[in-house]
Amino acid sequence: MTSHISGQRFAELHLDHVQRAFGDTVALKGMDLTIKGGEFVALLGPSGCGKSTALNCLAGLLPLTGGRITLDGKRIDDLPPEKRGFGMVFQNYALFPHMSVRRNIGFGLSMRKTPKAELKRRVDEAVRLVQLEEHQHKFPAQLSGGQQQRVAIARAIVLEPPLVLMDEPLSNLDAALRLEMRTEIRRLHQSLGLTTVYVTHDQEEALALADRLVVLRLGEVQQVGSPEEVYAHPVNQYVAGFMGYRNMIPVDVTSQEGEHATVHTDDGIKLVGVKREELTGQAVAAVRPEDFTVVSEVGENTLEAVVEIVEYHGREQAVEARLRNGSPLHIRTNSRLAPGDTIRLKVPVERVLVFS
Amino acid sequence: MTATLEQPKASVRHRLAEKGVDRVLWLLVPGAVFVILLFVYPFLYGLQLSFQPKGGGNPFQNYITFFSDEYLAETVWITLRLGLPAALFNVLASIPIAFRMRGRFRGKRALTTLLVIPITLGTVLTAEGLLAFFGPTGWFNRIWLALGADEPAKLTHNYWGVLFSLIITGFPFAFLLTLSYLSGIDPTLEQAAATLGASRRQRFRTITMPLLAPGLAVTFCLSFVLAFSVFPSAVMVGNPAGETHVMSIAAYETALRDNDFAMGSAIAMLMALVMLIVIGVVLIWRTTLYRGATGGKG
Numbered sequence: 159m160t161s162h163i164s165g166q167r168f169a170e171l172h173l174d175h176v177q178r179a180f181g182d183t184v185a186l187k188g189m190d191l192t193i194k195g196g197e198f199v200a201l202l203g204p205s206g207c208g209k210s211t212a213l214n215c216l217a218g219l220l221p222l223t224g225g226r227i228t229l230d231g232k233r234i235d236d237l238p239p240e241k242r243g244f245g246m247v248f249q250n251y252a253l254f255p256h257m258s259v260r261r262n263i264g265f266g267l268s269m270r271k272t273p274k275a276e277l278k279r280r281v282d283e284a285v286r287l288v289q290l291e292e293h294q295h296k297f298p299a300q301l302s303g304g305q306q307q308r309v310a311i312a313r314a315i316v317l318e319p320p321l322v323l324m325d326e327p328l329s330n331l332d333a334a335l336r337l338e339m340r341t342e343i344r345r346l347h348q349s350l351g352l353t354t355v356y357v358t359h360d361q362e363e364a365l366a367l368a369d370r371l372v373v374l375r376l377g378e379v380q381q382v383g384s385p386e387e388v389y390a391h392p393v394n395q396y397v398a399g400f401m402g403y404r405n406m407i408p409v410d411v412t413s414q415e416g417e418h419a420t421v422h423t424d425d426g427i428k429l430v431g432v433k434r435e436e437l438t439g440q441a442v443a444a445v446r447p448e449d450f451t452v453v454s455e456v457g458e459n460t461l462e463a464v465v466e467i468v469e470y471h472g473r474e475q476a477v478e479a480r481l482r483n484g485s486p487l488h489i490r491t492n493s494r495l496a497p498g499d500t501i502r503l504k505v506p507v508e509r510v511l512v513f514s
Numbered sequence: 515m516t517a518t519l520e521q522p523k524a525s526v527r528h529r530l531a532e533k534g535v536d537r538v539l540w541l542l543v544p545g546a547v548f549v550i551l552l553f554v555y556p557f558l559y560g561l562q563l564s565f566q567p568k569g570g571g572n573p574f575q576n577y578i579t580f581f582s583d584e585y586l587a588e589t590v591w592i593t594l595r596l597g598l599p600a601a602l603f604n605v606l607a608s609i610p611i612a613f614r615m616r617g618r619f620r621g622k623r624a625l626t627t628l629l630v631i632p633i634t635l636g637t638v639l640t641a642e643g644l645l646a647f648f649g650p651t652g653w654f655n656r657i658w659l660a661l662g663a664d665e666p667a668k669l670t671h672n673y674w675g676v677l678f679s680l681i682i683t684g685f686p687f688a689f690l691l692t693l694s695y696l697s698g699i700d701p702t703l704e705q706a707a708a709t710l711g712a713s714r715r716q717r718f719r720t721i722t723m724p725l726l727a728p729g730l731a732v733t734f735c736l737s738f739v740l741a742f743s744v745f746p747s748a749v750m751v752g753n754p755a756g757e758t759h760v761m762s763i764a765a766y767e768t769a770l771r772d773n774d775f776a777m778g779s780a781i782a783m784l785m786a787l788v789m790l791i792v793i794g795v796v797l798i799w800r801t802t803l804y805r806g807a808t809g810g811k812g
Contacts, residue, residue, distance in 0.1 A: 219705050239708040252706035256724050256804035266710035299806055
């Protein structure tokens with residue numbers, strides 16, 4: 159796709175111990191982050207983790223209660239939102255209901271007193287970019303959720319902002335449309351190279367879109383890294399839980415050597431896994447449901463469990479089983495199982511993460 | 515057609531319910547009775563009465579008399595001169611205050627109470643307060659004279675006294691209405707405009723005002739109706755024989771002092787007509803505005 163829209167690139171946006179408190183509750187506890195020009199960064203975490211607060215602080219909609227934000231060395235956290243010039247896509251889209259699609263998209267340009275001919279040209283281009291040619295004279299109320307979303311995106315990017323902020327933009331869409339718009343956002347980022355900060359609670363969305371993930375919890379950064387890093391090497395139990403390690407088996411540590419740890423459950427099942435934190439006594443073995451394979455013979459890293467609930471998911475089955483000691487186990491497998499079956503499950507050593 | 519015959523026929527009740535006729539309609543009865551007994555009947559009675567002049571003859575005689583008698587015809591302008599500025603002032607003054615009162619802040623409840631209290635006072639108490647405060651020996655004039663004025667400012671028993679009274683009693687209504695309209699506008703719309711580079715003033719002009727305007731039109735209409743039917747304060751703090759000889763006083767005097775009910779009804783009908791014209795003009799202007807949802811999602 160050829161397009162003249164492109165962000166004014168900056169080299170580095172730096173968040174230096176950014177803090178935001180609401181009364182006595184601290185929503186963001188000193189966030190440090192450096193964003194490079196052209197990057198797609200996702201802030202990931204459950205509601206209340208401070209991700210939207212961080213985004214609003216970046217946009218200038220919330221003043222900081224501590225720390226500073228600098229853009230290429232220039233301090234910007236004291237600027238009001240209209241002086242920062244960052245584009246923002248809101249969760250509820252926040253389209254102006256009394257303006258047509260074209261006027262919504264052209265709003266920022268007309269606030270900047272852009273000459274008429276240029277305004278028309280740039281709005282035309284943005285409309286084309288988000289494929290809304292047929293709908294450009296309609297009002298927001300006449301559009302579907304996905305179309306409204308496109309207008310919101312076009313409105314933010316038509317100004318060619320140095321930074322685009324997206325606040326859970328897909329959370330109001332139905333499942334099929336969400337996938338479609340996700341690809342659309344990725345495509346726009348790839349073709350325009352706009353630096354983007356994207357807030358979401360959906361780890362799949364974050365993994366699919368971002369160049370770099372920032373996992374937050376209770377206002378604190380847990381881990382920063384590429385999708386691969388965060389997915390395969392979560393630094394703690396919390397991040398692991400968020401990255402799909404649904405099984406958190408309580409264990410006792412038997413021995414540790416180098417990268418590996420040998421642990422056992424209270425009824426004597428032995429597991430060997432990768433040590434992710436310093437361990438003492440009690441620990442947790444984290445395993446993804448899809449990392450279990452159903453095997454017939456007893457061997458290393460094998461667990462025995464009784465199938466309780468089976469959900470059909472087409473190619474796979476989602477199975478909830480119970481270990482001898484009563485702890486539940488979530489499994490995804492191609493094997494056809496039925497409730498009441500006793501099964502043996504094997505998990506590779508490198509797929510067991512042991513956290514303290 | 516056999517196909518339709520074979521289909522079970524929907525019951526009458528079901529078919530009526532499809533058109534919105536069901537037992538819930540009974541809920542309308544008390545309201546309908548109230549409106550018919552206390553509004554429709556008196557209105558129609560007054561209307562036909564106004565066409566039966568006391569002396570007989572031309573059914574339009576009362577209306578002809580009204581417009582040929584300068585003292586009566588003038589009441590239309592006198593009342594408009596009070597009602598329009600009072601309503602306009604109340605609506606305009608309520609905008610910045612309601613704007614500031616959005617969201618949460620300390621002391622909001624106390625401030626709202628203070629702004630709304632005049633509703634509970636009633637016109638008579640307000641008028642007495644005005645007489646005491648703005649009267650020739652009231653606090654206002656004492657300060658005014660102490661500041662070096664030659665003579666006390668005349669602010670009661672004239673146009674100004676009534677206008678003040680209308681503003682004091684009408685403002686809380688306008689304020690509460692404006693506040694509720696303003697609270698209905700999604701605050702993220704303004705935030706979105708800010709991130710798109712709109713300054714505070716531009717946001718107000720391009721986002722808040724257009725979305726608020728239809729509500730302001732309604733607020734203006736209600737404030738105007740309230741002010742146009744001014745009676746007690748026009749008597750108490752005004753000059754009811756002269757510059758605040760408003761329509762309601764004229765109607766009252768004609769009907770109950772001069773015992774000409776037909777003429778009194780005619781004045782009342784004209785009063786209603788003037789109000790309808792003003793409201794009609796405002797509402798026609800309102801149809802030119804955007805009147806849809808203001809909740810942001812469109």
